[in-house]
Amino acid sequence: MEIDLQGIVVIVGNYGSGKTEVSINLAVNKKRAGVDVKIADLDLVNPYFRTREARSQLSEIGIGVALPPEEYLQADLPILSPVVAGLIKNPVELTIIDAGGDDAGATVLATLADAFNGKSVHMLQVVNPLRPFTGTVKGCLKMRNEIETASKMTINGIIGNSNLIDETRPEDIYSGYEFVKLLSQESGLALKFITVPSNLMTEIDVSRFSCPVLQIKRQLVPPWKKAVKLS
Amino acid sequence: MGKVLMKGNEAIGEAAIRAGCLNYFAYPITPQSEVAEYLSRRMPEVNGNFLQGESEVAVSYMIFGASAAGERVFTTSSSPGISLMSEAISYIAAAQCPAVFVNIMRGGPGLGGILPSQADYLQATKGIGHGDCRLLVMAPAGVQEAVEMVMMAFPLAEKYRNPVIILGDGLIGQMMEPVEFPDHLKSEPSNKDDWAINGMDTRKSTERNLVKSLFLDPTQLNDNNLILKAKYERMKKEEIRYEKYNTDSDYKVLIVSYGTMSRVCKTAIDQLKEEGIEVGLIRPQTLFPFPEAAVRETALKEGCKAVISIEMSMGQMVEDVSMSLQGKLPVSWYGKCGGDIPTPEEVIDAVKGLNV
Structure with missing residues (x-):
């Protein structure tokens, strides 16, 4: 089952829900399928482990990465590059916006309202039920409300x-799938896809899922581990 | 409850709650601000207190006040913030009040940078405040260990009536790992009658308590310092903790490394083993008291020719390693301190560069 997404896709969710790993791997998945993909790192709140860490690997496989200027990459203050607004105004086949965590990280989306104006946007909430605050449907819906209020945008799908x-x-993986299915029923939000780590792909029976599966090759690893090669 | 996936900073906050600490005062600074972010959500759920001070100086005296009142209390900060707290830390130690401090270190000196570092080793172990004060210093290498150390820190601070500091580098705060929480501790310090100024109503003793750090009489001040010194000597006997890795092998080189840096070293040791080169590692889990005897004995195993201290600093722990070795083996240092963490390959080069 292919992941059916095109146009502008904004990835939101709580801190550490896995937005960046999902964004990077989704970009690679669609690029492999022949889609023109660009990705923007909009994480202005997290100091480490951001999309920018994988920029050279992404560029190598032909995925454009929109980032703040090089000299500000390590800055301890929010920098929103005008490149991002440009990317939203002139999107490619698939334009992925990797937002920061929680409502704090999603606030920046509201400042891009002009650019988003009149555009159809898939805003997807990444949910890891094994993280604090999103282990219950109630917790996920609270997060959804907070993100929607801060971003002044509407979430219209879920990623497990x-x-x-x-x-x-x-x-x-199986219990997480059951959880997001329940969340989808309770919220009315479409379940777009779930993820499976690449090392578990052979063990998982994907026929148990009624949605597509995105394989995750981990990129944001601590320095004593090696990232899984994307190419 | 099974495992959950947590960022180190969140896990540190949760661990404090599980340790019965319902008072958290803090001022935000990268890379530890998620502790405040997390506890601003969690403290109201458990009827605890979170107050953001107007500065680290203010926070440090809130800690002193709450501790003097017999409450479990802690704060978290990062390098420059801890420097601002150092005056109060000395006062708290002098007044023999317990408190827990967490330093998620960033690059320095000065404002430095926001990436990981271990450059506050000397500050934490030897110069945390003015006067003859010391803190019990624990250094976790992962999120699970950070949880365990935070939960140990409160009873230890009360046992010694002295501040305890958890020294983690930026990665400890920012990385995510699966964690499991042990059972809750009792929420009340069991011996708070010994120092708390919380009224006479509930106290068994009829003696009044006085929290102070001013001793104008030189004999009294010397006596107070002797009490503190006796506590620090007791820590050296009872609190030393360390871990060894690959020390059953016939290693020619011993690495001394702590915190997340030690995990890079372990990866390097595994790769060197594949090349047929055996290297041992000793990881101090307490930095004060430093595991001097263990480092010396592990280094003096037959066949070991050199010791190298590998740190995310410009050579700080290496001083304690050299003291431990008492000149019996050559001791060298390798490290970086700007936020870039040495890679396993760089550690391998440093070990091979010793030419033993």
């Missing part, structure tokens, strides 16, 4: 990203 990084077990 149940994982414990290296310690993810198949049962975490």
Whole structure:
């Protein structure tokens, strides 16, 4: 089952829900399928582990990455590059906007209202039920409300990203799928896809899912580990 | 409850709650602001207190006040913020009040940068405040260990009636790992009658408590310092913690490294093993008291020719390593301190460069 997404896709969710890993791997997945993809790192609140860490790998496979200017990449203050607004106004086949965490990280989206004006946008909430505050439907809906209020935009889909990084077990994937399915029913939001870490792909029975699966090759790793090669 | 995936900063906040600490005062600074972010959500759920001070100086005296009142209390900050708190830390130690401080270190000196560093080693272990005061210093290497150390820190601070500091580098705060929380601790310090100024009603003793750090009489001041010194000597006997890695092998080189830096070293040691080169590692989990005897004994194993201290600083812990070795083996240093963490390959080069 292919992931059916085109146009502007804004990835939101709570801190550490996995927005950046999802954004990077979604970009690679669609690029492989022949789609023209660009990705913008809009994470103005997180100091480490951002899309920018994977920029050289992404560029190598022909995915454009919109970032603040090089000299400000390590700045400890929010910098919104005008390139992002330009990208939204003139999107490519698939334009992925990787927002920062929680309502604080989503606030920046509201400042881009002019650019978003009149555009159809998929705004997708990444949910990892094994993270604090989003282990219940109520918690996820609270996060949804907070993000919608801060961004002045409407979430219209869910991405299930149940994982414990290296310690993810198949049962975490299956129970995470059941959770986001329930969340989808309760919220009326479409379940766009779920994720499975690349090392578990052979163990997982994807026929148990009624939605597409995105394989995750982890890119944001601590320095004693190696990122899984994207290409 | 099973495992959850948490950022170190969040886990530190949760661990404090599980340790029965319902008072958190803080001032934001990268890379530890998520502790405040997390506890601003969680403290109201458990009827705890979170107050953002107007500065780190204000926060540090809120800590002193709450501790003097017999409450479990903690704060988190990063390097420059801890410098601002150092006056109060000395007062708290002198007044023999317990408190827990967490330093998620960033690059320095000065405002430095926001990426990981271990450059506050000397500050934490030897120069945390003016006067003859010391803190018990614990250094986690992962999120789970950060949880365990935070939960140990409160009872230890009360046991010694002295501040305890958790020294983590920026990665400890920012990285995400699966964690499991142990059972809750009792919420009340069991010995608070010994220092707390919370009224006479509930106290068993009829002696009044006095929290102070001013001793104008030189004999009294010397006596107070002798009490503190005795506590620090007791810490050296009872609180030393460390971990060893690959020390069953016939290693020619011993690495001493702590915090997340030690995990890079472990990866390097595994890769060197594949090349047929054996290297051992000792990781101090307490930095004060420093595991001097353990470092010396591990280094003096037959066949070990050199010791190298690998740090995200310009050579700080290496001084304690050299003191431990007492000149019996050559001690060198390798490190970086700008936010770039040495890679496993750079550690391998540093070890090979010793030519032993």
